[in-house]
Amino acid sequence: MSQQMGPPLVELQDIRVAFGGVHAVDGVTVDLLAGEVVGLVGGNGAGKTTLIKTLSGAHPADSGTILIDGEPVTITSPRDAKALGVETIYQTLALADNVDAPANVFLGRELTTRFGNLDDDAMEDATRKLMNRLNPKFLNFVVPVQSLSGGQRQSVAIARAVHFNARILIMDEPTAALGPAETKQVRDLIKQLRHEGIGIFLISHDIHDVFDLSDRISVMLQGKLVGTVNKDDVTVDEVLAMIILGKLPEEVTQKDLAELH
Amino acid sequence: MAETKVSAAEPLPEAQAPERDEHEARSIRSALRSAEIDARLAGMLAALAIIWVVFQTITPGHTFMTPRNLWNLSVQTSVVAIMATGMVLIIVTRNIDLSVGAVMAAVGMVMAVVQHDWLPEWLGFDHPLTWVVAVIVGLVLGAAIGAFQGAIVAYVGVPAFIVTLGGYLVWRGVAWWIASGQTIAPMDTLFRRLGGGAEGTIGGTWSWIVGIAACVGIVLLQVMRRRRRARYGFRLRPMWAEIVLGVVACGAVLLAIWYLNRYYLPPGLVEQRGAAPGTNISLGLAIPVLIALGVMIVMTFIANRRRFGRYVYGIGGNPEAAELAGIKTKRTIVKTFTLMGLLVGLAAAVQIARLNAAVSSLGVGMELNVIAAAVIGGTSFTGGIGTVSGAVLGALVMQSLVSGMVLMGIEAPLQDIVVGIVLVLAVTLDTIIRRRSAK
Numbered sequence: 001m002s003q004q005m006g007p008p009l010v011e012l013q014d015i016r017v018a019f020g021g022v023h024a025v026d027g028v029t030v031d032l033l034a035g036e037v038v039g040l041v042g043g044n045g046a047g048k049t050t051l052i053k054t055l056s057g058a059h060p061a062d063s064g065t066i067l068i069d070g071e072p073v074t075i076t077s078p079r080d081a082k083a084l085g086v087e088t089i090y091q092t093l094a095l096a097d098n099v100d101a102p103a104n105v106f107l108g109r110e111l112t113t114r115f116g117n118l119d120d121d122a123m124e125d126a127t128r129k130l131m132n133r134l135n136p137k138f139l140n141f142v143v144p145v146q147s148l149s150g151g152q153r154q155s156v157a158i159a160r161a162v163h164f165n166a167r168i169l170i171m172d173e174p175t176a177a178l179g180p181a182e183t184k185q186v187r188d189l190i191k192q193l194r195h196e197g198i199g200i201f202l203i204s205h206d207i208h209d210v211f212d213l214s215d216r217i218s219v220m221l222q223g224k225l226v227g228t229v230n231k232d233d234v235t236v237d238e239v240l241a242m243i244i245l246g247k248l249p250e251e252v253t254q255k256d257l258a259e260l261h
Numbered sequence: 262m263a264e265t266k267v268s269a270a271e272p273l274p275e276a277q278a279p280e281r282d283e284h285e286a287r288s289i290r291s292a293l294r295s296a297e298i299d300a301r302l303a304g305m306l307a308a309l310a311i312i313w314v315v316f317q318t319i320t321p322g323h324t325f326m327t328p329r330n331l332w333n334l335s336v337q338t339s340v341v342a343i344m345a346t347g348m349v350l351i352i353v354t355r356n357i358d359l360s361v362g363a364v365m366a367a368v369g370m371v372m373a374v375v376q377h378d379w380l381p382e383w384l385g386f387d388h389p390l391t392w393v394v395a396v397i398v399g400l401v402l403g404a405a406i407g408a409f410q411g412a413i414v415a416y417v418g419v420p421a422f423i424v425t426l427g428g429y430l431v432w433r434g435v436a437w438w439i440a441s442g443q444t445i446a447p448m449d450t451l452f453r454r455l456g457g458g459a460e461g462t463i464g465g466t467w468s469w470i471v472g473i474a475a476c477v478g479i480v481l482l483q484v485m486r487r488r489r490r491a492r493y494g495f496r497l498r499p500m501w502a503e504i505v506l507g508v509v510a511c512g513a514v515l516l517a518i519w520y521l522n523r524y525y526l527p528p529g530l531v532e533q534r535g536a537a538p539g540t541n542i543s544l545g546l547a548i549p550v551l552i553a554l555g556v557m558i559v560m561t562f563i564a565n566r567r568r569f570g571r572y573v574y575g576i577g578g579n580p581e582a583a584e585l586a587g588i589k590t591k592r593t594i595v596k597t598f599t600l601m602g603l604l605v606g607l608a609a610a611v612q613i614a615r616l617n618a619a620v621s622s623l624g625v626g627m628e629l630n631v632i633a634a635a636v637i638g639g640t641s642f643t644g645g646i647g648t649v650s651g652a653v654l655g656a657l658v659m660q661s662l663v664s665g666m667v668l669m670g671i672e673a674p675l676q677d678i679v680v681g682i683v684l685v686l687a688v689t690l691d692t693i694i695r696r697r698s699a700k
Contacts, residue, residue: 056585058585077587078584078585078586078587079587082587088585090585092581093582094579094581094582094585094586095578095579095582096574096575096577096578096579096582096583096586096645097578097579097645098574098577098578098644098645098646099571099574099575099578099645103571103574103575107571107575107582107583107586107588108572108575108583108586108587108588109586109587110568110571112568116567116568117566117567118565118566118567118568118570118571121489121490121492121493121495122493124493124495125493125495
């Protein structure tokens with residue numbers, strides 16, 4: 001946990017996003033400290049992904065304030081977010097399947113020679129070094145990523161997010177498509193990044209993942225924030241009650257808990 | 262690029278040196294896989310060779326592979342080839358441009374009016390700058406039309422098929438309007454050289470110089486690539502393979518020059534030039550062929566070595582991912598259409614120079630030839646896949662079929678049937694191979 005004194009790394013205040021008449025995100029306020037993992041949980045359609053898209057620039061908020069280091073910022077595109085040190089690993093991975101791993105890692109931020117030409121060799125070299133640490137088994141640097149396994153593709157998406165000195169990392173279901181060994185690798189990576197002082201929003205369906213990795217857990221239900229709790233103060237059942245019933249631990253009765261099982 | 266926090270950190274617990282054997286086996290396999298693009302190109306070259314040999318065998322008098330016919334083939338291919346290089350990028354981004362034939366007509370008419378009616382008034386008849394001004398007007402106009410259509414596609418979000426279908430009608434009409442349907446002829450004397458013909462060639466000596474320069478370029482590229490890869494300690498091609506590749510490539514270039522240089526000026530023109538009757542004067546490479554080759558090199562460079570090219574393929578592979586990666590996708594789409602328009606302007610110059618006239622029916626049906634060339638050359642309508650050199654080869658394959666069938670006296674409707682079947686066959690084969698290799 002962080003013991004910093006200044007403002008939180010990120011504050012999302014009263015964020016609202018509506019699609020047509022549907023309030024996908026309805027006045028949600030969450031924050032994130034440096035060196036902290038905040039788990040963002042909730043059922044399908046709870047608005048988790050929509051909420052973080054306002055921070056990643058994929059879908060700007062209709063209203064609300066985003067503060068980074070206590071300063072209000074405007075994020076209207078992924079470019080804005082990246083410029084502020086916000087990197088995102090999307091659930092869909094968002095890879096260009098037809099090009100190779102180095103091209104994906106550097107997509108939109110290519111390394112060039114002094115004449116402005118693509119420096120594919122430098123990009124391949126950087127990607128090899130990066131992968132050597134992230135996933136040493138990754139050796140397919142010159143084939144289109146569509147021919148890679150789910151875990152390898154995930155590695156490419158992660159490499160892209162961590163290569164550019166991210167301060168804030170958003171991970172949307174980072175382990176959903178992975179086998180046990182690869183899941184463990186991603187978990188270790190999250191712990192390592194957290195140690196380095198990066199703030200991480202972790203979206204996951206896997207409540208055990210969230211409990212294992214998060215410092216705090218924010219629960220959403222139907223576009224609204226149910227509440228944010230310290231992981232150490234709650235049980236899995238209490239978080240489940242928040243997700244399903246929308247009740248904070250102090251409001252939950254024994255009867256509620258019994259019904260969950 | 263600054264070292265990152267992660268890459269500067271300790272390796273993950275699992276991180277350990279990869280097994281040597283596995284590393285070797287994998288990289289051999291991936292090297293083979295990476296060579297697959299070359300394999301595709303090699304396959305197309307083989308198909309082209311088969312077509313040529315078959316036509317040589319079955320044409321009456323075995324006239325297909327004469328220097329004269331191949332020289333004509335090279336000139337006939339160049340107009341479609343120039344535009345096909347741009348169409349590849351359009352199709353790679355999952356768009357289409359149906360207006361290229363009509364734009365060619367409109368731009369061609371304007372270029373004709375400029376050099377035929379306007380410039381002689383200001384500069385005088387046959388002024389040496391006339392052709393330059395006319396070409397620049399054509400390029401700018403073509404690019405402007407392309408940018409306009411591209412902006413509607415990218416920023417308004419109207420499907421490219423619709424926008425360019427509209428353009429297909431509009432620009433054809435404009436082409437008619439410019440001279441009320443009249444033919445404008447003749448073209449400026451210097452301008453005409455852009456179209457080839459007896460005056461529009463560079464002669465035997467200069468053709469050899471171009472060929473030798475190309476060989477030097479090929480070897481230089483190989484050396485530079487090796488140096489760059491060696492600097493990072495990447496696996497290099499075995500030296501023997503590198504040498505074989507260089508020798509084969511240079512040999513092919515020089516063989517082509519030698520063979521085309523055996524096409525000589527007709528005896529009548531030899532005497533006109535004041536040479537002794539009976540001397541053989543090589544025409545050498547035609548200027549439109551040089552233009553097409555230049556366009557191919559520049560477009561290959563843009564597609565493979567510039568950010569714009571990388572973005573084109575990124576958008577084609579996954580438009581959403583490209584957007585999320587921070588690529589200005591709309592601007593990139595507009596650029597592809599602008600580039601296409603520029604190339605149409607260039608192709609229009611070559612075409613009216615060849616015909617020595619501009620008519621409003623210029624380039625009727627050309628859009629389909631250009632699209633077919635790109636597709637035969639391996640460009641996929643699903644987006645993200647296609648190469649510039651493939652499209653040029655596709656244009657050459659199509660023109661070879663037409664040329665061979667003309668020599669055999671096959672009627673035009675039957676020619677269309679054959680080209681149509683080849684188009685579908687080529688894509689079918691490609692789809693099957695791609696599906697296999699994806700597994």
